[in-house]
Amino acid sequence: MRPQTCIACQEAITNPICPECLEREIEAWLVEKKPYIVPYLYGLSDNFMRSWVTVCIICGNRMGVCGHCYTKDILDVLRRKAPELEEQFLLMFNFQIDKS
Secondary structure, eight states: OOOOBOTTTOOBOSSOOOHHHHHHHHHHHHHHHOGGGHHHHTTTGGGGSSSOSEEOTTTOOEEOSOHHHHHHHHHHHHHHHOGGGHHHHHHHSOSOOOOO
């Protein structure tokens, strides 16, 4: 059986947790840190839910992007809006994101 691949990076999706489930976790974390940033996250997951290759192991929704690619987009938002949270984010949501 061939592993399902991310539509963004073409790598195998080894931890199939959809962007919506990740977004809920990240939102809960951000509400404690910088609640004003939360609205900037809304809609980011929608970009990745249109095409799908597998289903989320938490909610069963169809998904097509790996956690790494989705959290890279979140990290871009944090770098613009609250760069002081970058290190904490990378510790909490470690999807092997390169810091550069």
